Amino acid sequence: MKFELPPEIGPHEGREYQLMLAGLKKVALFEILPSDFLENKSRLDIKYLYPDEYNTIAYIKGGEFDAAKLSELIKYQQDIRCVDEATEYAIGEILGYSKHEVKCFLEHCKAIKNANERAIHSEHLANEQRGA
Template identity: 30%
Template sequence: MTHPETAQGPVDIGPHEGLEFALMRAGEKNVALFFEIEPGGLDEILSEGYCLVQFRQFLHEGRTYFTRIVFREGFEADEMRLKQLVSDKTKGIVPAREHEIGKILSYTPDKVNSFIRHASSLETS
């Protein structure tokens, strides 16, 4: 099965970018992950009682890049596991890891599989 693609990747995998907080407020997502960027609306959602964990992911040319995990109270175990998973230094696509990350972030298995296919094709090209 082939998937239409855009410059960002297959159109059927999302992304949730820009929608995370709306999905959280609607009860459709309990944990959101942000690499490098500070998401718009962060202060607002934190003032609504959501939680934030921020940690340094890497340093490049004197600039510190952070990973941020925003989560609903009661999902601390998911936040801790997600932090472990995204901090894993294993190179390449590890399907079991990607599925676990996807599950925590409320992606369907089909969307995770589509992401894995897309990311794997980038590794081999």
């Protein structure tokens, strides 16, 4: 199943660099750093944190505290090995998402998890019926 954000979320995705350039966003989180950040044609003073091997936090002046807090929250989520809704709301707030957008995101994640669990269960039942 492909992970796509629900339409209620956004419009940050793919626009983080422009939002930072306009001063509307101080912190962004990526698994893969977009090319506009790598190229940095407008010469933004972008700093980076790497809370783990999967995530990169990009931030500009004024976003230092929030970037550090975001890094701590990501590490916390990994330590507890589950989705903690209060932590997700804190992460969403740092990234500029509304509570409604975070709620939609969490509902979307739960739906994907449930679909994956159903698929695994169905596969397990099919294997049992085949005698595997």
